[in-house]
Amino acid sequence: MLVKNELLKLHTMPSKLQLAFHSLVSYGSSGARITYVEMLDLDNQSLSTIEFNQEVKINIFFESYVNSNVAVYFGIMDEKKNQITGAGLRQVGLPLIDSKNGDRFVVSYKIKLPLEEGNYSLMAQLSRPIILDQTADFVDVVDNAIVFSVNRREGAKLWAKVYLFPTCEVKRAYE
Numbered sequence: 001m002l003v004k005n006e007l008l009k010l011h012t013m014p015s016k017l018q019l020a021f022h023s024l025v026s027y028g029s030s031g032a033r034i035t036y037v038e039m040l041d042l043d044n045q046s047l048s049t050i051e052f053n054q055e056v057k058i059n060i061f062f063e064s065y066v067n068s069n070v071a072v073y074f075g076i077m078d079e080k081k082n083q084i085t086g087a088g089l090r091q092v093g094l095p096l097i098d099s100k101n102g103d104r105f106v107v108s109y110k111i112k113l114p115l116e117e118g119n120y121s122l123m124a125q126l127s128r129p130i131i132l133d134q135t136a137d138f139v140d141v142v143d144n145a146i147v148f149s150v151n152r153r154e155g156a157k158l159w160a161k162v163y164l165f166p167t168c169e170v171k172r173a174y175e
Contacts, residue, residue, distance in 0.1 A: 028140040032070055032099065036061040037124045037145035052153035053114040060124045061106045064099035068128050071096050072107040075123040084115065084161050114163040117152040
């Protein structure tokens with residue numbers, strides 16, 4: 001089993017095959033490159049199928065080639081590539097990453113996924129703000145970084161893509 005330092009070294013020292021693969025599946029203006037993306041359970045086991053509302057960890061590894069502020073974002077897409085949810089550093093209350101040429105980072109998100117059964121993909125992206133919270137330069141984007149499925153919720157079937165856990169009260173009228 002690889003320890004974290006070996007894992008980081010493995011995923012930030014790309015082989016020629018990884019570089020060739022990356023050029024086929026990503027796009028962007030360059031300046032930084034996503035080197036690896038993983039979705040893990042809370043025991044750090046890789047996932048391709050999850051349960052309804054399962055909490056997962058999303059790790060995005062990247063390397064910077066310029067001195068710049070970098071935003072790291074992920075989006076969860078349905079089978080038609082509609083974005084269901086996602087988050088970036090600023091959405092979770094963290095600042096942009098002040099990266100320097102040669103810096104390597106891993107950004108780890110934790111999220112519960114109360115999704116309808118079906119197939120989904122995870123998109124990972126690096127961007128630099130042009131005008132903060134308005135426009136950005138998309139440095140590297142990997143649309144299908146991870147493809148995964150969600151098992152059916154136990155109990156009542158979901159008829160919407162995401163469940164927001166509403167509460168409800170029923171009482172007789174006019175009592």
